Amino acid sequence: MKMESIEQRLQALEDRAAIQQVVCGYGYAVDGLNAAAVGSFYMADGVYAVGDIGRMEGRETIEAITRDPGHRAYVAAGCAHISTSPYVVIDGDHAVATCHTMVNMHGENGFFIGRLSASRIELARQADGSWKISLRQNWMLDGNPAGSHLLGRLNEGPIQS
Amino acid sequence: MKMESIEQRLQALEDRAAIQQVVCGYGYAVDGLNAAAVGSFYMADGVYAVGDIGRMEGRETIEAITRDPGHRAYVAAGCAHISTSPYVVIDGDHAVATCHTMVNMHGENGFFIGRLSASRIELARQADGSWKISLRQNWMLDGNPAGSHLLGRLNEGPIQS
Amino acid sequence: MKMESIEQRLQALEDRAAIQQVVCGYGYAVDGLNAAAVGSFYMADGVYAVGDIGRMEGRETIEAITRDPGHRAYVAAGCAHISTSPYVVIDGDHAVATCHTMVNMHGENGFFIGRLSASRIELARQADGSWKISLRQNWMLDGNPAGSHLLGRLNEGPIQS
Numbered sequence: 001m002k003m004e005s006i007e008q009r010l011q012a013l014e015d016r017a018a019i020q021q022v023v024c025g026y027g028y029a030v031d032g033l034n035a036a037a038v039g040s041f042y043m044a045d046g047v048y049a050v051g052d053i054g055r056m057e058g059r060e061t062i063e064a065i066t067r068d069p070g071h072r073a074y075v076a077a078g079c080a081h082i083s084t085s086p087y088v089v090i091d092g093d094h095a096v097a098t099c100h101t102m103v104n105m106h107g108e109n110g111f112f113i114g115r116l117s118a119s120r121i122e123l124a125r126q127a128d129g130s131w132k133i134s135l136r137q138n139w140m141l142d143g144n145p146a147g148s149h150l151l152g153r154l155n156e157g158p159i160q161s
Numbered sequence: 162m163k164m165e166s167i168e169q170r171l172q173a174l175e176d177r178a179a180i181q182q183v184v185c186g187y188g189y190a191v192d193g194l195n196a197a198a199v200g201s202f203y204m205a206d207g208v209y210a211v212g213d214i215g216r217m218e219g220r221e222t223i224e225a226i227t228r229d230p231g232h233r234a235y236v237a238a239g240c241a242h243i244s245t246s247p248y249v250v251i252d253g254d255h256a257v258a259t260c261h262t263m264v265n266m267h268g269e270n271g272f273f274i275g276r277l278s279a280s281r282i283e284l285a286r287q288a289d290g291s292w293k294i295s296l297r298q299n300w301m302l303d304g305n306p307a308g309s310h311l312l313g314r315l316n317e318g319p320i321q322s
Numbered sequence: 323m324k325m326e327s328i329e330q331r332l333q334a335l336e337d338r339a340a341i342q343q344v345v346c347g348y349g350y351a352v353d354g355l356n357a358a359a360v361g362s363f364y365m366a367d368g369v370y371a372v373g374d375i376g377r378m379e380g381r382e383t384i385e386a387i388t389r390d391p392g393h394r395a396y397v398a399a400g401c402a403h404i405s406t407s408p409y410v411v412i413d414g415d416h417a418v419a420t421c422h423t424m425v426n427m428h429g430e431n432g433f434f435i436g437r438l439s440a441s442r443i444e445l446a447r448q449a450d451g452s453w454k455i456s457l458r459q460n461w462m463l464d465g466n467p468a469g470s471h472l473l474g475r476l477n478e479g480p481i482q483s
Contacts, residue, residue: 009171010331016178017338024407025476028420031440031463032474075470078463080422080438082406084243085185098189100241102265102272104424104438106464111424111435113272116241116265118192141192141239142267148236152193154186170332177339245404246346259350261402263426263433274433277402277426279353302353302400303428309397313354315347 015090018131019123023097026133027081030065033072039063043124043132051117051139051146074114078106083119087154093125094158098151101138115140118147122158135159173251179292180249180284184258187294188242191226194233200224204285204293212278212300212307235275239267244280248315254286255319259312262299276301279308283319296320337412340453341445345419348455349403352387355394361385365446365454373439373461373468396436400428405441409476415447416480420473423460437462440469444480457481 004012022041029037039059042048048056056062065071082104086097098120105114122135139147165173183202190198200220203209209217217223226232243265247258259281266275283296300308326334344363351359361381364370370378378384387393404426408419420442427436444457461469 006167006171006328009175010328010335013171013174013178013335014331017335020407021409024421025409027406027422028409028473028476031422032470032472032476034474034476037474037477076465076467078438078465078469080406080424080440080463082422084188084241085181085246085407087182087186087189099185100188100192100243100265102241104422104435104463106438111438113265113274113435116239116267116272118241141241141265143237143239145237147239148193150193151189152195152198154189154193154195155198167328167332170336174332174335174339245349245402246342246407248343248347248350260346261349261353261404261426263402274426274435277400277428277433279402302402302426304398304400306398308400309354311354312350313356313359315350315354315356316359 012090015095015125015131016088019088019090019095019097020086022123022131022133023083023086023099023121027083027101030071030081031075031079033066033075035063035066038066041133043126043134046133047135048133049135049137051137051144052142074103074105078111079114080104086121089155089157091157095123095131096156096158097121097123098154100141100151117141118150120150120153176251176256176286176292177249180251180256180258181247183284183292183294184244184247184260184282188244188262191232191242192236192240194227194236196224196227199227202294204287204295207294208296209294210296210298212298212305213303235264235266239272240275241265247282250316250318252318256284256292257317257319258282258284259315261302261312278302279311281311281314334412337417337447337453338410341410341412341417341419342408344445344453344455345405345408345421345443349405349423352393352403353397353401355388355397357385357388360388363455365448365456368455369457370455371457371459373459373466374464396425396427400433401436402426408443411477411479413479417445417447417453418478418480419443419445420476422463422473439463440473442472442475 103115247260264276408421425437
Protein backbone atom coordinates (compact mmCIF):
# COMPACT_ATOMS: atom_id res chain seq x y z
CA MET A 1 0.00 0.00 0.00
CA LYS A 2 2.99 2.31 0.43
CA MET A 3 3.50 4.38 -2.68
CA GLU A 4 5.84 6.86 -1.05
CA SER A 5 9.59 6.85 -1.50
CA ILE A 6 12.06 6.46 1.35
CA GLU A 7 12.78 10.17 1.01
CA GLN A 8 9.12 11.11 1.32
CA ARG A 9 8.61 8.87 4.33
CA LEU A 10 11.68 10.22 6.12
CA GLN A 11 10.60 13.77 5.37
CA ALA A 12 7.12 13.13 6.79
CA LEU A 13 8.61 11.80 10.02
CA GLU A 14 11.06 14.70 10.26
CA ASP A 15 8.21 17.15 9.66
CA ARG A 16 6.21 15.57 12.48
CA ALA A 17 9.18 15.73 14.86
CA ALA A 18 9.87 19.38 13.99
CA ILE A 19 6.21 20.31 14.54
CA GLN A 20 6.19 18.58 17.93
CA GLN A 21 9.23 20.65 18.93
CA VAL A 22 7.54 23.89 17.93
CA VAL A 23 4.29 23.05 19.74
CA CYS A 24 5.88 22.10 23.05
CA GLY A 25 8.82 24.48 22.79
CA TYR A 26 6.68 27.60 22.94
CA GLY A 27 5.65 26.88 26.51
CA TYR A 28 9.19 26.30 27.77
CA ALA A 29 10.41 29.44 25.99
CA VAL A 30 7.67 31.67 27.38
CA ASP A 31 8.06 30.29 30.92
CA GLY A 32 11.80 30.79 30.52
CA LEU A 33 11.40 34.40 29.37
CA ASN A 34 13.45 33.54 26.29
CA ALA A 35 12.10 36.05 23.79
CA ALA A 36 14.28 34.87 20.88
CA ALA A 37 13.09 31.28 21.30
CA VAL A 38 9.44 32.37 21.57
CA GLY A 39 9.82 34.34 18.35
CA SER A 40 11.64 31.55 16.53
CA PHE A 41 8.51 29.39 16.65
CA TYR A 42 6.40 31.95 14.77
CA MET A 43 6.53 33.31 11.23
CA ALA A 44 7.42 37.03 11.00
CA ASP A 45 3.73 37.73 10.36
CA GLY A 46 2.44 34.93 12.57
CA VAL A 47 -0.70 35.45 14.62
CA TYR A 48 -1.53 34.22 18.13
CA ALA A 49 -5.27 34.60 18.60
CA VAL A 50 -6.37 34.01 22.20
CA GLY A 51 -10.15 33.94 22.16
CA ASP A 52 -10.86 35.74 25.41
CA ILE A 53 -7.85 38.08 25.39
CA GLY A 54 -7.19 39.25 21.87
CA ARG A 55 -5.14 38.83 18.76
CA MET A 56 -1.36 39.25 18.80
CA GLU A 57 -0.03 39.93 15.31
CA GLY A 58 3.59 39.49 14.26
CA ARG A 59 6.63 37.84 15.81
CA GLU A 60 7.71 40.96 17.68
CA THR A 61 4.34 41.34 19.36
CA ILE A 62 4.33 37.68 20.37
CA GLU A 63 7.93 37.81 21.64
CA ALA A 64 6.93 40.78 23.78
CA ILE A 65 4.82 38.47 25.97
CA THR A 66 8.10 37.76 27.76
CA ARG A 67 8.33 41.44 28.75
CA ASP A 68 4.66 41.82 29.74
CA PRO A 69 4.32 42.70 33.45
CA GLY A 70 1.34 40.37 33.86
CA HIS A 71 3.20 37.45 32.32
CA ARG A 72 6.32 38.18 34.35
CA ALA A 73 4.23 38.19 37.53
CA TYR A 74 2.95 34.68 36.71
CA VAL A 75 6.51 33.49 36.03
CA ALA A 76 7.76 35.06 39.26
CA ALA A 77 5.02 33.30 41.25
CA GLY A 78 5.67 30.01 39.39
CA CYS A 79 3.83 28.83 36.28
CA ALA A 80 3.95 26.22 33.52
CA HIS A 81 2.57 26.78 30.02
CA ILE A 82 1.83 23.21 28.97
CA SER A 83 0.74 21.87 25.59
CA THR A 84 -0.45 18.27 25.30
CA SER A 85 0.76 15.87 22.60
CA PRO A 86 -0.40 17.37 19.32
CA TYR A 87 -2.58 15.55 16.79
CA VAL A 88 -0.89 16.54 13.53
CA VAL A 89 -2.23 16.65 9.96
CA ILE A 90 0.38 17.51 7.33
CA ASP A 91 -0.47 18.51 3.76
CA GLY A 92 2.58 19.39 1.70
CA ASP A 93 4.15 22.55 3.08
CA HIS A 94 1.31 23.22 5.53
CA ALA A 95 0.21 21.47 8.67
CA VAL A 96 -2.23 21.82 11.54
CA ALA A 97 -1.70 20.63 15.09
CA THR A 98 -4.60 20.20 17.52
CA CYS A 99 -3.92 20.09 21.26
CA HIS A 100 -4.95 21.25 24.68
CA THR A 101 -2.97 24.01 26.32
CA MET A 102 -3.05 24.88 29.97
CA VAL A 103 -1.32 27.22 32.34
CA ASN A 104 -0.67 25.66 35.72
CA MET A 105 0.15 28.27 38.34
CA HIS A 106 1.43 28.64 41.88
CA GLY A 107 -0.45 30.59 44.53
CA GLU A 108 -0.97 30.86 48.26
CA ASN A 109 -2.74 27.52 48.41
CA GLY A 110 -0.32 25.65 46.18
CA PHE A 111 -0.62 24.79 42.50
CA PHE A 112 -3.74 25.16 40.40
CA ILE A 113 -4.92 25.12 36.79
CA GLY A 114 -5.12 28.80 35.86
CA ARG A 115 -6.14 28.40 32.24
CA LEU A 116 -7.32 25.40 30.19
CA SER A 117 -7.79 25.85 26.47
CA ALA A 118 -8.25 24.20 23.11
CA SER A 119 -5.60 25.11 20.52
CA ARG A 120 -5.50 24.73 16.77
CA ILE A 121 -2.09 25.63 15.40
CA GLU A 122 -1.51 26.26 11.69
CA LEU A 123 2.12 25.86 10.59
CA ALA A 124 4.00 26.37 7.33
CA ARG A 125 7.32 25.00 6.08
CA GLN A 126 9.84 27.79 5.66
CA ALA A 127 12.47 28.30 2.95
CA ASP A 128 15.14 26.91 5.27
CA GLY A 129 13.14 23.74 5.90
CA SER A 130 12.00 24.66 9.42
CA TRP A 131 8.36 24.75 10.47
CA LYS A 132 6.87 27.88 12.02
CA ILE A 133 3.44 28.90 13.26
CA SER A 134 1.34 31.05 10.96
CA LEU A 135 -1.76 31.10 13.20
CA ARG A 136 -2.47 29.73 16.63
CA GLN A 137 -6.12 29.90 17.60
CA ASN A 138 -6.84 29.32 21.28
CA TRP A 139 -10.17 29.17 23.13
CA MET A 140 -10.67 28.74 26.87
CA LEU A 141 -12.60 25.61 27.81
CA ASP A 142 -14.80 27.53 30.23
CA GLY A 143 -18.21 26.92 28.77
CA ASN A 144 -17.70 28.82 25.52
CA PRO A 145 -18.54 26.20 22.84
CA ALA A 146 -15.82 27.53 20.50
CA GLY A 147 -13.15 25.35 22.18
CA SER A 148 -15.04 22.10 21.72
CA HIS A 149 -15.89 23.03 18.13
CA LEU A 150 -12.22 23.69 17.38
CA LEU A 151 -11.11 20.32 18.85
CA GLY A 152 -13.71 18.49 16.79
CA ARG A 153 -11.97 19.69 13.62
CA LEU A 154 -8.87 17.57 14.39
CA ASN A 155 -8.93 15.78 11.03
CA GLU A 156 -9.55 18.92 9.00
CA GLY A 157 -6.43 19.76 7.03
CA PRO A 158 -4.48 23.00 7.19
CA ILE A 159 -5.38 26.21 5.44
CA GLN A 160 -3.57 26.38 2.10
CA SER A 161 -2.57 29.95 1.70
CA MET B 162 24.29 -3.57 16.11
CA LYS B 163 21.44 -2.70 13.75
CA MET B 164 20.21 -5.78 11.93
CA GLU B 165 17.04 -4.17 10.65
CA SER B 166 16.58 -2.94 7.11
CA ILE B 167 15.82 0.68 6.23
CA GLU B 168 12.26 -0.42 5.49
CA GLN B 169 11.84 -2.01 8.91
CA ARG B 170 13.27 0.99 10.70
CA LEU B 171 11.04 3.43 8.80
CA GLN B 172 8.02 1.24 9.49
CA ALA B 173 8.79 1.12 13.21
CA LEU B 174 8.98 4.93 13.34
CA GLU B 175 5.78 5.30 11.33
CA ASP B 176 4.04 2.81 13.64
CA ARG B 177 5.11 4.83 16.67
CA ALA B 178 3.87 8.09 15.11
CA ALA B 179 0.52 6.51 14.17
CA ILE B 180 0.06 5.13 17.69
CA GLN B 181 0.82 8.53 19.21
CA GLN B 182 -1.89 10.07 17.02
CA VAL B 183 -4.46 7.47 18.11
CA VAL B 184 -3.64 7.87 21.80
CA CYS B 185 -3.87 11.67 21.90
CA GLY B 186 -6.52 11.96 19.19
CA TYR B 187 -9.18 10.21 21.22
CA GLY B 188 -9.31 13.03 23.77
CA TYR B 189 -9.61 15.80 21.18
CA ALA B 190 -12.32 13.87 19.34
CA VAL B 191 -14.38 13.18 22.45
CA ASP B 192 -14.07 16.77 23.70
CA GLY B 193 -15.01 17.91 20.19
CA LEU B 194 -18.10 15.65 20.09
CA ASN B 195 -16.76 14.19 16.83
CA ALA B 196 -18.28 10.70 16.92
CA ALA B 197 -16.73 9.55 13.64
CA ALA B 198 -13.25 10.48 14.82
CA VAL B 199 -13.79 8.80 18.20
CA GLY B 200 -14.87 5.61 16.44
CA SER B 201 -12.01 5.73 13.94
CA PHE B 202 -9.50 5.12 16.74
CA TYR B 203 -11.13 1.84 17.80
CA MET B 204 -11.51 -1.53 16.07
CA ALA B 205 -15.12 -2.47 15.26
CA ASP B 206 -15.06 -4.83 18.24
CA GLY B 207 -12.77 -2.65 20.35
CA VAL B 208 -13.32 -2.42 24.09
CA TYR B 209 -12.97 0.57 26.42
CA ALA B 210 -12.88 -0.75 29.97
CA VAL B 211 -13.09 2.01 32.58
CA GLY B 212 -12.46 0.36 35.92
CA ASP B 213 -14.91 2.27 38.07
CA ILE B 214 -17.61 2.83 35.43
CA GLY B 215 -17.88 -0.23 33.23
CA ARG B 216 -16.97 -1.86 29.98
CA MET B 217 -17.96 -0.34 26.65
CA GLU B 218 -17.88 -2.92 23.88
CA GLY B 219 -17.75 -2.10 20.18
CA ARG B 220 -17.06 1.01 18.16
CA GLU B 221 -20.69 2.12 18.10
CA THR B 222 -20.96 1.98 21.87
CA ILE B 223 -17.74 3.96 22.28
CA GLU B 224 -18.76 6.55 19.67
CA ALA B 225 -22.01 7.01 21.58
CA ILE B 226 -20.06 8.67 24.43
CA THR B 227 -20.35 11.82 22.32
CA ARG B 228 -24.16 11.63 22.64
CA ASP B 229 -24.24 10.78 26.34
CA PRO B 230 -26.00 13.52 28.36
CA GLY B 231 -23.43 13.27 31.17
CA HIS B 232 -20.51 13.67 28.75
CA ARG B 233 -22.25 16.52 26.93
CA ALA B 234 -22.77 18.32 30.24
CA TYR B 235 -19.02 18.15 30.95
CA VAL B 236 -18.24 19.47 27.47
CA ALA B 237 -20.78 22.27 27.85
CA ALA B 238 -19.20 23.31 31.16
CA GLY B 239 -15.69 23.02 29.70
CA CYS B 240 -13.45 19.95 29.89
CA ALA B 241 -10.25 18.46 28.47
CA HIS B 242 -9.66 14.71 28.11
CA ILE B 243 -5.87 14.59 28.23
CA SER B 244 -3.51 11.66 27.63
CA THR B 245 0.16 12.01 28.50
CA SER B 246 2.98 10.97 26.15
CA PRO B 247 2.60 7.21 25.72
CA TYR B 248 5.33 4.68 26.45
CA VAL B 249 4.99 2.35 23.48
CA VAL B 250 6.05 -1.30 23.03
CA ILE B 251 5.52 -2.67 19.51
CA ASP B 252 5.65 -6.37 18.65
CA GLY B 253 4.88 -7.05 15.01
CA ASP B 254 1.26 -6.17 14.31
CA HIS B 255 0.42 -5.54 17.96
CA ALA B 256 1.42 -2.80 20.36
CA VAL B 257 0.70 -1.53 23.82
CA ALA B 258 0.81 2.08 24.98
CA THR B 259 1.02 3.01 28.66
CA CYS B 260 0.02 6.51 29.76
CA HIS B 261 -1.82 8.63 32.26
CA THR B 262 -5.18 10.03 31.29
CA MET B 263 -6.97 12.81 33.06
CA VAL B 264 -10.09 14.88 32.64
CA ASN B 265 -9.60 18.49 33.58
CA MET B 266 -12.91 20.27 34.09
CA HIS B 267 -14.37 23.72 34.58
CA GLY B 268 -16.66 24.55 37.49
CA GLU B 269 -17.83 27.41 39.66
CA ASN B 270 -14.41 27.80 41.25
CA GLY B 271 -12.40 27.53 38.05
CA PHE B 272 -10.58 24.54 36.63
CA PHE B 273 -9.88 21.29 38.44
CA ILE B 274 -8.73 17.73 37.83
CA GLY B 275 -11.96 15.74 37.67
CA ARG B 276 -10.45 12.35 36.90
CA LEU B 277 -6.88 11.01 36.96
CA SER B 278 -6.24 7.50 35.68
CA ALA B 279 -3.71 4.95 34.52
CA SER B 280 -4.29 3.62 31.00
CA ARG B 281 -2.96 0.60 29.18
CA ILE B 282 -3.97 0.64 25.54
CA GLU B 283 -3.67 -2.45 23.34
CA LEU B 284 -3.55 -1.70 19.61
CA ALA B 285 -3.48 -3.80 16.43
CA ARG B 286 -2.34 -3.03 12.90
CA GLN B 287 -5.28 -3.14 10.51
CA ALA B 288 -5.46 -4.47 6.94
CA ASP B 289 -5.16 -0.90 5.60
CA GLY B 290 -2.00 -0.27 7.60
CA SER B 291 -3.62 1.93 10.25
CA TRP B 292 -3.44 1.23 13.98
CA LYS B 293 -6.59 0.95 16.05
CA ILE B 294 -7.36 0.21 19.69
CA SER B 295 -8.50 -3.31 20.54
CA LEU B 296 -8.64 -2.75 24.32
CA ARG B 297 -8.15 0.27 26.50
CA GLN B 298 -8.01 -0.53 30.20
CA ASN B 299 -8.33 2.44 32.51
CA TRP B 300 -8.16 2.62 36.31
CA MET B 301 -8.65 5.71 38.46
CA LEU B 302 -5.63 6.64 40.56
CA ASP B 303 -7.77 7.17 43.66
CA GLY B 304 -6.28 4.64 46.01
CA ASN B 305 -7.29 1.50 44.10
CA PRO B 306 -3.96 -0.32 43.57
CA ALA B 307 -5.03 -1.53 40.09
CA GLY B 308 -3.82 1.67 38.46
CA SER B 309 -0.31 1.48 39.89
CA HIS B 310 -0.12 -2.22 39.02
CA LEU B 311 -1.09 -1.47 35.42
CA LEU B 312 1.54 1.29 35.06
CA GLY B 313 4.24 -1.03 36.38
CA ARG B 314 3.66 -3.33 33.40
CA LEU B 315 5.02 -0.69 30.99
CA ASN B 316 7.61 -3.01 29.47
CA GLU B 317 5.26 -5.98 29.13
CA GLY B 318 4.50 -6.53 25.47
CA PRO B 319 1.08 -6.56 23.84
CA ILE B 320 -1.37 -9.43 23.90
CA GLN B 321 -0.91 -11.52 20.76
CA SER B 322 -4.40 -12.54 19.76
CA MET C 323 19.59 21.57 1.99
CA LYS C 324 19.80 18.08 3.46
CA MET C 325 23.39 16.92 3.62
CA GLU C 326 22.71 13.98 5.90
CA SER C 327 22.54 10.40 4.68
CA ILE C 328 19.45 8.22 5.02
CA GLU C 329 21.26 6.38 7.83
CA GLN C 330 21.94 9.60 9.73
CA ARG C 331 18.39 10.82 9.33
CA LEU C 332 16.92 7.50 10.49
CA GLN C 333 19.27 7.44 13.45
CA ALA C 334 18.28 10.96 14.48
CA LEU C 335 14.60 10.01 14.43
CA GLU C 336 15.26 6.81 16.37
CA ASP C 337 17.29 8.77 18.91
CA ARG C 338 14.40 11.18 19.40
CA ALA C 339 11.90 8.34 19.84
CA ALA C 340 14.15 6.57 22.35
CA ILE C 341 14.62 9.78 24.35
CA GLN C 342 10.85 10.36 24.43
CA GLN C 343 10.39 6.85 25.85
CA VAL C 344 12.96 7.46 28.60
CA VAL C 345 11.48 10.83 29.56
CA CYS C 346 7.87 9.66 29.87
CA GLY C 347 8.70 6.11 30.99
CA TYR C 348 10.25 7.22 34.27
CA GLY C 349 6.91 8.47 35.57
CA TYR C 350 5.01 5.30 34.72
CA ALA C 351 7.75 3.15 36.25
CA VAL C 352 7.89 5.12 39.48
CA ASP C 353 4.10 5.21 39.86
CA GLY C 354 4.08 1.47 39.11
CA LEU C 355 6.74 0.75 41.75
CA ASN C 356 8.79 -0.99 39.04
CA ALA C 357 12.33 -0.50 40.39
CA ALA C 358 14.05 -2.26 37.48
CA ALA C 359 12.31 -0.05 34.94
CA VAL C 360 13.11 3.10 36.95
CA GLY C 361 16.77 2.10 37.05
CA SER C 362 16.87 1.19 33.36
CA PHE C 363 16.32 4.84 32.41
CA TYR C 364 19.43 6.04 34.28
CA MET C 365 23.14 5.43 33.79
CA ALA C 366 24.81 3.46 36.59
CA ASP C 367 26.25 6.75 37.88
CA GLY C 368 23.26 8.86 36.85
CA VAL C 369 22.15 11.72 39.06
CA TYR C 370 18.65 12.92 39.84
CA ALA C 371 18.94 16.38 41.38
CA VAL C 372 15.66 17.66 42.82
CA GLY C 373 16.26 21.27 43.73
CA ASP C 374 14.22 21.47 46.92
CA ILE C 375 14.81 17.90 48.13
CA GLY C 376 18.35 16.84 47.32
CA ARG C 377 20.61 14.97 45.02
CA MET C 378 20.21 11.23 44.40
CA GLU C 379 23.39 9.72 43.00
CA GLY C 380 23.57 6.39 41.20
CA ARG C 381 21.02 4.03 39.70
CA GLU C 382 20.53 2.07 42.92
CA THR C 383 19.72 5.20 44.89
CA ILE C 384 17.24 6.33 42.26
CA GLU C 385 15.62 2.89 42.01
CA ALA C 386 15.16 2.97 45.77
CA ILE C 387 12.55 5.72 45.37
CA THR C 388 10.13 2.85 44.72
CA ARG C 389 10.81 1.52 48.24
CA ASP C 390 10.67 4.90 50.00
CA PRO C 391 7.79 5.02 52.53
CA GLY C 392 6.88 8.58 51.53
CA HIS C 393 6.71 7.68 47.85
CA ARG C 394 4.73 4.51 48.58
CA ALA C 395 2.22 6.55 50.59
CA TYR C 396 1.62 8.83 47.58
CA VAL C 397 1.18 5.81 45.31
CA ALA C 398 -1.21 4.17 47.79
CA ALA C 399 -3.32 7.35 47.93
CA GLY C 400 -3.19 7.71 44.13
CA CYS C 401 -0.67 9.76 42.18
CA ALA C 402 0.65 10.41 38.67
CA HIS C 403 4.23 11.49 37.91
CA ILE C 404 3.73 13.27 34.60
CA SER C 405 6.30 14.68 32.19
CA THR C 406 5.19 16.89 29.33
CA SER C 407 6.37 16.42 25.72
CA PRO C 408 10.11 17.04 25.81
CA TYR C 409 11.91 19.62 23.68
CA VAL C 410 14.97 17.67 22.57
CA VAL C 411 18.40 18.85 21.38
CA ILE C 412 20.71 16.06 20.21
CA ASP C 413 24.44 16.51 19.63
CA GLY C 414 26.16 13.29 18.65
CA ASP C 415 26.09 10.86 21.56
CA HIS C 416 24.63 13.41 23.99
CA ALA C 417 21.25 15.03 24.24
CA VAL C 418 19.24 17.27 26.49
CA ALA C 419 15.48 17.21 26.98
CA THR C 420 13.58 20.14 28.50
CA CYS C 421 10.11 19.57 29.94
CA HIS C 422 7.71 20.26 32.75
CA THR C 423 7.14 17.56 35.32
CA MET C 424 4.30 17.43 37.76
CA VAL C 425 2.92 15.11 40.36
CA ASN C 426 -0.84 15.01 40.43
CA MET C 427 -2.15 13.47 43.62
CA HIS C 428 -5.35 12.21 45.21
CA GLY C 429 -6.56 13.42 48.59
CA GLU C 430 -9.69 13.89 50.64
CA ASN C 431 -10.99 16.60 48.36
CA GLY C 432 -10.19 14.82 45.09
CA PHE C 433 -7.25 15.32 42.77
CA PHE C 434 -4.75 18.15 42.94
CA ILE C 435 -1.36 19.23 41.59
CA GLY C 436 1.07 18.30 44.34
CA ARG C 437 4.26 19.34 42.60
CA LEU C 438 4.97 21.33 39.43
CA SER C 439 8.56 21.59 38.22
CA ALA C 440 10.91 22.47 35.41
CA SER C 441 13.19 19.64 34.30
CA ARG C 442 16.34 19.60 32.24
CA ILE C 443 17.43 16.05 31.46
CA GLU C 444 20.91 15.27 30.13
CA LEU C 445 21.16 11.91 28.33
CA ALA C 446 23.98 9.90 26.77
CA ARG C 447 24.01 7.16 24.14
CA GLN C 448 25.20 3.89 25.67
CA ALA C 449 27.42 1.20 24.18
CA ASP C 450 24.34 -0.90 23.35
CA GLY C 451 22.74 1.99 21.47
CA SER C 452 20.19 2.84 24.16
CA TRP C 453 19.82 6.30 25.70
CA LYS C 454 20.05 6.78 29.45
CA ILE C 455 19.90 9.76 31.77
CA SER C 456 23.19 11.06 33.12
CA LEU C 457 21.69 14.03 35.00
CA ARG C 458 18.16 15.17 35.60
CA GLN C 459 17.92 18.62 37.15
CA ASN C 460 14.53 19.52 38.55
CA TRP C 461 13.33 22.78 40.15
CA MET C 462 9.90 23.44 41.63
CA LEU C 463 8.00 26.25 39.91
CA ASP C 464 7.00 27.79 43.21
CA GLY C 465 8.57 31.22 42.94
CA ASN C 466 12.20 30.11 42.92
CA PRO C 467 13.57 31.66 39.69
CA ALA C 468 15.81 28.61 39.04
CA GLY C 469 12.98 26.76 37.25
CA SER C 470 12.27 29.56 34.80
CA HIS C 471 15.98 30.02 34.16
CA LEU C 472 16.37 26.33 33.39
CA LEU C 473 13.43 26.31 30.92
CA GLY C 474 14.88 29.31 29.12
CA ARG C 475 17.95 27.24 28.23
CA LEU C 476 15.87 24.96 25.95
CA ASN C 477 18.10 25.51 22.92
CA GLU C 478 21.37 25.12 24.81
CA GLY C 479 22.96 21.84 23.80
CA PRO C 480 23.95 18.99 26.08
CA ILE C 481 27.02 18.86 28.25
CA GLN C 482 29.79 17.04 26.38
CA SER C 483 31.52 15.00 28.99
